[in-house]
Amino acid sequence: MADEMKTPLLDELEKGPWPSFVTDMKQAAQKKQSARDLLRQLEQSFVDKIGHWKHGGIVGVKGYGGGVIGRYSDMPDKFPGVEHFHTMRVNMPAGWFYTTKALRQLCDVWDKHGSGLTNFHGATGDIILLGTSTEHLQPCFDDLAEIGFDLGGSGSAMRTPSACVGPARCEWACFDSLDVLQTVTRTFQSQLHRPMFPYKFKIKISACPNDCVAAIARADLSVIGTWKGNIEIDQAQVQEYARTMNIQTEVVDLCPTKCMSWDGKTLKIDDRECNRCMHCINLMTKALRQGKERGAAILVGGKAPIVHGALLSWVVVPFMKLEPPYTELIEFINKTFEWWDEHGKMRERLGELINRVGMGKYLKAMGLKPLPQMVKRPRANPYYFWREGVQ
Amino acid sequence: MATRTDFGPPDYRTMLPPIIARNYGKWKYHERVKPGVLKHVAESGDELYTVRVGSERLLSTDKVREICEVADKYCDGYVRFTSRHNIEFLVSDKSKVEPLIADVKKRGWPVGGTGHSITNIVHTQGWIHCHTPATDASGIVKAVMDELYDYFGRMDLPAYCRISLACCLNMCGAVHCSDIAILGIHRTVPKLNHEIIRTKCEIPNVIAACPTGAIRPDPANKSVIVNEDRCMYCGNCYTMCPGMPVADPQGDGVSIWVGGKVSNTRSGPAFSRLVIPYLPNNPPRWPETVAAVKNLVEVWAKHARKHERMGEWIERIGWERFFEIANIPFTEQVIDDFTMAPETYRTTVAFKW
Numbered sequence: 001m002a003d004e005m006k007t008p009l010l011d012e013l014e015k016g017p018w019p020s021f022v023t024d025m026k027q028a029a030q031k032k033q034s035a036r037d038l039l040r041q042l043e044q045s046f047v048d049k050i051g052h053w054k055h056g057g058i059v060g061v062k063g064y065g066g067g068v069i070g071r072y073s074d075m076p077d078k079f080p081g082v083e084h085f086h087t088m089r090v091n092m093p094a095g096w097f098y099t100t101k102a103l104r105q106l107c108d109v110w111d112k113h114g115s116g117l118t119n120f121h122g123a124t125g126d127i128i129l130l131g132t133s134t135e136h137l138q139p140c141f142d143d144l145a146e147i148g149f150d151l152g153g154s155g156s157a158m159r160t161p162s163a164c165v166g167p168a169r170c171e172w173a174c175f176d177s178l179d180v181l182q183t184v185t186r187t188f189q190s191q192l193h194r195p196m197f198p199y200k201f202k203i204k205i206s207a208c209p210n211d212c213v214a215a216i217a218r219a220d221l222s223v224i225g226t227w228k229g230n231i232e233i234d235q236a237q238v239q240e241y242a243r244t245m246n247i248q249t250e251v252v253d254l255c256p257t258k259c260m261s262w263d264g265k266t267l268k269i270d271d272r273e274c275n276r277c278m279h280c281i282n283l284m285t286k287a288l289r290q291g292k293e294r295g296a297a298i299l300v301g302g303k304a305p306i307v308h309g310a311l312l313s314w315v316v317v318p319f320m321k322l323e324p325p326y327t328e329l330i331e332f333i334n335k336t337f338e339w340w341d342e343h344g345k346m347r348e349r350l351g352e353l354i355n356r357v358g359m360g361k362y363l364k365a366m367g368l369k370p371l372p373q374m375v376k377r378p379r380a381n382p383y384y385f386w387r388e389g390v391q
Numbered sequence: 392m393a394t395r396t397d398f399g400p401p402d403y404r405t406m407l408p409p410i411i412a413r414n415y416g417k418w419k420y421h422e423r424v425k426p427g428v429l430k431h432v433a434e435s436g437d438e439l440y441t442v443r444v445g446s447e448r449l450l451s452t453d454k455v456r457e458i459c460e461v462a463d464k465y466c467d468g469y470v471r472f473t474s475r476h477n478i479e480f481l482v483s484d485k486s487k488v489e490p491l492i493a494d495v496k497k498r499g500w501p502v503g504g505t506g507h508s509i510t511n512i513v514h515t516q517g518w519i520h521c522h523t524p525a526t527d528a529s530g531i532v533k534a535v536m537d538e539l540y541d542y543f544g545r546m547d548l549p550a551y552c553r554i555s556l557a558c559c560l561n562m563c564g565a566v567h568c569s570d571i572a573i574l575g576i577h578r579t580v581p582k583l584n585h586e587i588i589r590t591k592c593e594i595p596n597v598i599a600a601c602p603t604g605a606i607r608p609d610p611a612n613k614s615v616i617v618n619e620d621r622c623m624y625c626g627n628c629y630t631m632c633p634g635m636p637v638a639d640p641q642g643d644g645v646s647i648w649v650g651g652k653v654s655n656t657r658s659g660p661a662f663s664r665l666v667i668p669y670l671p672n673n674p675p676r677w678p679e680t681v682a683a684v685k686n687l688v689e690v691w692a693k694h695a696r697k698h699e700r701m702g703e704w705i706e707r708i709g710w711e712r713f714f715e716i717a718n719i720p721f722t723e724q725v726i727d728d729f730t731m732a733p734e735t736y737r738t739t740v741a742f743k744w
Contacts, residue, residue, distance in 0.1 A: 012675040013530055016537030019500060021449040021529045028451045035451075038519070045518035045527065046674040049640040053522040055633035063396040071520060087520060094403035096472040100459035102406065103470070107452035116452045120472050123515060123564040130449070130520060142394060148401045164474065167416035168407060169431055169439065169481075176416065178403050189397035209655035213474050216660045217653050218565030224655075254698055256657050279656045279698075286420040304562035306627055307602050309730050312568070312660055346596065 037081030067151030125162030174225030198344035229291025237287035301351025427502035525575030579642035587634030650702030668724035
């Protein structure tokens, strides 16, 4: 037994200053056979240079079609503890804030039912409870429900939406990203828990153009904070910054629209020409504040490469006020779901569908008027429709 | 008892430290006091200190409880995590900041990841828990962060530098807009198991899953044929059909992409671009990958102007100059031949030697 626990390759990853996941795995391995066999199977992967999980597997809890990722070892005889080793995706609280009481309750549930290994957090934002057996799934979910934690999304469903820290701890939040996140998540519980869409659908919410949750890169529907109106300038604070920073070279010269000037005494902004990129505000947060009319731009179509290549989200609503109960946003999401569900082929993300049928059709279905803010530049080809006919 | 469903996540308002609940939406400004420490000041005058700590992301319940212990001791029982897997200890009492830092350092937890540093690497599951990986995730991340450790605790780089890792083209971590992306890739065509394809796979869906049209039906066999010349080894067919595994110990490895970003600052969001098409899977410490990432960080840090992200620096000097300065061979794989390739070809004779 002692011999079998030798993991010379993984032991190498306990060296060095960065915290080691191997140490965590060894901690869990002291308590759980499943964690012990996970460690041993991973060592095998390090030797073989290949993963040792079988393809897929459908498991779940009562009433839901997702939230659990089925996983089975392809070497169950050698590593019986991970013969089944399913992951539970648990929907995190908005902003990833926790009381230690809630975290300890999660740990208690997971020590009772699973491997004792977690991710804080998975790439989508969920709490990941890594590895349990089929018979523990339902009792584990029941115990999670008892402490107020529900499952997240998986498969061809709305995936667990996530948001930046927002107004909880950031002066740049243009709307309440946590409240929007919670409202969206609670409104679309059925779409989250019961995969019925053509493919996955991701919603990510960043409260300013810095986009701390990478909404533009990975969300089918990206909500990104922005504002209208003039940037407020506190000239005295600008002077303070001037003591430690070269305002001309670090701020003014790097402004993408060249709408700023600095004469050593006064900072001027031609607000009509500002495109609200955040560079100057990021650098001089004490001196500059976003304009008063705040809201978000809504973009659609972002995704990673599978199947037809990666896309960044496209602006379709340049400005939307976001105030409770967020009716306009909820309706927008509903309409988009409906259009995509009706027209999307199997495993076709929203961006790929729009690319296939044309942006014009999506805009028309959504009742959105064409605006120059939607494009980088107009088309350069003469192949356009005149669908309304010629009068 | 009927199982309760669809109740959604816990209300975030029950998880907020009192100082945050009190000043919610009323923050005035923040400062980076030193690497790993932020100070947020509210309209009310309240001051909140955040101590950011790097984590391995894969946490045992023991480690989570240890985090709770620290949060109880210094933060009245509240803690949060960031979108890049860091832990944030939120301190309302300034006198507790230094003791907290001393405490976590004693535990071997790194403090940093703020401002112009290299913060934690967003990553996926890899061999630990994924069924389609082309490489491991946690192992490479640990090896790279060991090498870049000093940059986590400093803020003297030209700008932010976001490193991300995805263990296959599915890119759970959406790494394709990072300053440096480490992406697991396959290099061999799927190995067909006709028995499994016949009995377990929906052939039209498998054919539709191929982005290059390399898969066609084989009616005589009730299976499929793969046109090997057209296959780009994306592994999407395997996602649809367990009879077409594409993972291969010799074929699989790592590719390196640079110059992406997500923020709208200055130049706007951008995709990362391929610069190194293949490095071998070399566990446990992936020395070739670690060296490649380190080289990219160092070359950028040496040549970029202040506030220039990796991609902004490269766009200024030109990609032809970048390959020269970074001493990276320019290979045929770097020239795009997928769906939107023409927009990457040079359409001017203004270029450098």
